Amino acid sequence: MGEEATTVRNRDWVIKLEEQVLSLDNMNEDFWKKQSIYRVPTYIKDLNIKAYEPQLVSLGPYHHGIPKLMAMEEHKYRALHNFLKRSDHQISFYVEALEEIVEDLMGSYEQLDEKWRDRNRFLQLMILDGSLLLEILQGIHFSVSSNYAKNDPIFSKNALFKNKDVMMEDMLMIENQVPLMVLTTLLAIQKGRVNEANGFLNRLVFCFFLDAKFVFRLQPSMDINFYKGLHLLDLTWQMATGQRNDNVSEREPAFDIVESYIVLFFSVSYLYEKAQVELKKSETDNLNGIIFENGVLSLPIFRIHSTTESVLLNLVAFEHLHAGATHQVSSYIDFMSALLNSAKDSSLMRSINVMETTWSDEAVPIFIQKIRNDMGFKPKYKGRLYDINQELNDYFILRTKKWKRRLHEWGSNLKQTYFKNPWTFLALIVGALLLVCTLIQTIPTLQSL
Known part of the structure; x- marks a missing residue:
């Protein structure tokens, strides 16, 4: 019996299963707190699949390699090239900085495929996608587009204006996010001002989405320096809803979750x-x-x-x-x-x-x-x-009840005053007829004037 147990334990699939189960020990509370970029469940995505699939550019690992998005990949290298040209540092400085937070960056993604567990491959994706986003965000309002040819199909000012809506739509898809830690890290090194990186990034996002044509328009008076997001979608959510999240890693519900829905009865x-x-x-x-x-x-x-x-x-x-x-x-x-x-x-x-x-x-x-x-x-x-x-x-019910009550009171008074006594009722009828006759006689006189 002991030999059989030893044989079973030595089987490849048993060893792999045991390793997989033991790895779950690391899935503690901190593991779940890191996650902020999610795959949309199939039952929701099937309702409107186009709303969640990027049309021009893949950002992050989920849609990387999709054939229709591959045309943008070569432009990511050009973005990184121009990003580095405006920096006093070589690419190794940026890679080393991202390497220090790579575990947090990986942890941001729910259900990260095993191929992206390769740190080198993942870091390359982050620096390419991060520099692309920064070049796009700075392209229109911060004159970065002047570093590119006037007829550049992606980064010239004309191209950015032309493609802005579809780019913005892709940049705000939940499956197409890059952690803002990537962008702030790159900016901190490029600008040499670590403490100002978050505020500068917020201004970039604000300016890029200022004239956005979706529901919420960002306001010039908005105090953008106090917002700190997990990714572009989250940062846009905060600015659009007016809800600031000071501690994004431990976000708690601002309202009680109850078994109540909005049931507005009136249009x-x-x-x-x-x-x-x-x-x-x-x-x-x-x-x-x-x-x-x-x-x-x-x-x-x-x-x-x-x-x-x-x-x-x-x-x-x-x-x-x-x-x-x-x-x-x-x-x-x-x-x-x-x-x-x-x-x-x-x-x-x-x-x-x-x-x-x-x-x-x-x-x-x-x-x-x-x-x-x-x-x-x-x-x-x-x-x-x-x-x-x-x-x-409540206001609708109160207002309508008030009018009903007044109508009921007027009817009750009318009934009490004029309908209770037959002679009073007859007098009311006679008075009404006299009023009508008087009006009839008055009309020719008014017409002759």
């Missing part, structure tokens, strides 16, 4: 017509601009453009997959899908300048409902939009 036109809810454009373009006070609902501009669908769904996927992330964008989609229920709602929002799109009023509600369905889950939370939802529902 924006119904609230306006039936409950006299006043609508106005918010002074703030991020989600903090949604405010309901004293019967006035303030809304940030809702923008629908070519990148809106993909960016929203990737922000939602990040909220859904990242432990501790709040469901602010998911809840916003829920909220807007309730407000925008018909072409009438879309027309009303357009008339008060809280909608920006070239789409028809009929197409807008269909679009937002599609995004709502493609989310693949219902956000569970208790936060600002949940409270505003409740306040709107």
Whole structure:
């Protein structure tokens, strides 16, 4: 029996299985905290696969090597070449700096393929993709494009403007992220100012996405120096929602997670017509601009453009997959899908300048409902939009009940005063007839004047 056990233990697959099981000892709390870049689950991706697949450039390991994206690979080397030309350091300085944090960088990726466990291969990917991102981010507003030929197909100013939307869409896909630690490390060495790298990177991102055509527009007054993101998608999420995360490695839910969904019973036109809810454009373009006070609902501009669908769904996927992330964008989609229920709602929002799109009023509600369905889950939370939802529902009920109560009181008074006594009722009828006759006699007189 002992010999048989020894034989079993010596089998290759048993040895490999034992090694694999023992390796799980390292999957402690710190292991999960590092993860911030995720593969979208198949059941969600199948709802709208195009929203999660890059069209022009692969960033990070998940989509590297896909044939349709290979054309950009040679341009990554040119980006690194020009990045190094503006630096006083050789490439070895950057590699050594990235090597010090390589375990954290690898740990950022969920389900990292075994081939990317090769440190040298992984570091090469990080420095190539990191330098490409920095060249793109600096290309338009920071004159880096002047280092390239005027007819350069990728990095000239004209090419960057032409490709900006599709590049931006690719850069904000959850499976297509590079940890910001890569970018800040490269910038710190190139600029020689370690403490300023995070703030400078934030300015790059802010300027690049300032005129972005997806839902949330970044504001010039935004204090960008205090944001610290895990990757570009997370940093954009923070700026768009107005929620700063000081400790991104240990992010905790800002709201209680409860078994509650947004259930807004009334569309924006119904609230306006039936409950006299006043609508106005918010002074703030991020989600903090949604405010309901004293019967006035303030809304940030809702923008629908070519990148809106993909960016929203990737922000939602990040909220859904990242432990501790709040469901602010998911809840916003829920909220807007309730407000925008018909072409009438879309027309009303357009008339008060809280909608920006070239789409028809009929197409807008269909679009937002599609995004709502493609989310693949219902956000569970208790936060600002949940409270505003409740306040709107309560306000509607209060207003409509008030009018019903007044109508009921008026009818009761009428019945009590005039209908209780038949002689009083008869007097009311006679008085009404006399009033009608008087009006009939008055009309010819007015016409003769």
